[in-house]
Amino acid sequence: MKIVVSFLMVFVALGGAATPQNRTMKPLNAEEKRVILDKGTEAPFSGRFYNHKASGTYVCRQCGAPLYRSTDKFDSGCGWPSFDDEIPGAVKRLPDPDGRRTEITCARCGGHLGHVFLGERFTPKNTRHCVNSLSLEFIPADSSHDGENGARDVLPIETDTALFAGGCFWGVEYMLSKLPGVRSVESGYTGGTTRNPTYEQVCSHRTGHAEAVRVVFDPRQLTYEELARQFFEIHDPTQLNRQGPDVGDQYRSEIFYTSPGQRRIAEELIAELRGKGYAVVTRVTPASTFWPAEEYHQRYYERKGTQPYCHVYTKRF
Ligand SMILES: [Zn+2]
Secondary structure (H helix, E strand, O other): OHHHHHHHHHHHHOOOOOOOOOOOOOOOOHHHHHHHOOOOOOOOOOOOOOOOOOOEEEEEOOOOOEEEEHHHEEOOOOOOOEEOOOOOOOEEEEEOOOOOOEEEEEOOOOOEEEEEEEOOOOOOOOEEEEEOHHHEEEEEOOOOOOOOOOOOOOOOOOOEEEEEEEOOHHHHHHHHHOOOOEEEEEEEEEOOOOOOOOHHHHHOOOOOOEEEEEEEEOOOOOOHHHHHHHHHHHOOOOOOOEEOOEEOHHHOEEEEEOOHHHHHHHHHHHHHHHHOOOOOOOEEEEOOOOEEOOHHHOOHHHHHOOOOOOOOOOOOO
């Protein structure tokens, strides 16, 4: 035992790369081990840093290496903390065993962080580090712990994310994009089981996904309740597994909530509509992974210069 300890002390003193046996490594609980060592993924919208806006530095949960600055964090709506840049040299990129994605790990200890995606155009850097909260620790800029990274950060713009399914996503996206306070809308698939589904797969009814729209909005200009009220007025929430001419379970009415507050508001609005005599069939379920749809489905009516055939505003409240 003595030999092992002194070997490690020399190793650390020489600045060698950390190993899982290194004494500077924090012990991990079972959940952290599943993500950091076994390359697992935490549930979307569940991590403590997903909606975290404070100023400071995100460091490796396992070894404490500074990885990301809060100034590079942005709200992608994907359900995990997103950064468009890393602290130089802090993050290593590796081909994921799935053959498609690029895994990111802590360059110091090799702990799994998540994946990096390029070309999605969320920010001018065109890069999204999608990181598990469980892989990170946060050091606030005003704490005495901060080192050379941290102190000068500015507060990012506060946004919230909502997910709605209400028939053909072209129409829902178009109608909700018109609201003041909406910062971005995106058509996609959610609520099913197939990973990275195609439109054809969703139409086959075997994926369980609904056509859905992800809305990133500024809650200072538009509250979730105002947004959800609009959702109930731009589609018919009494139609089961269809919307107008579009028939099939992918056209179902469903709210995928990203917080307990959203769930409460959705359920209250449904109760209010039922009180007015509407037999609402809208489901209210926790948000799961949102898969952006093919590019040709995005901003469909805007690009065609036409109006939705499938959605029209109807006052219900
Ligand atoms: Zn590390």
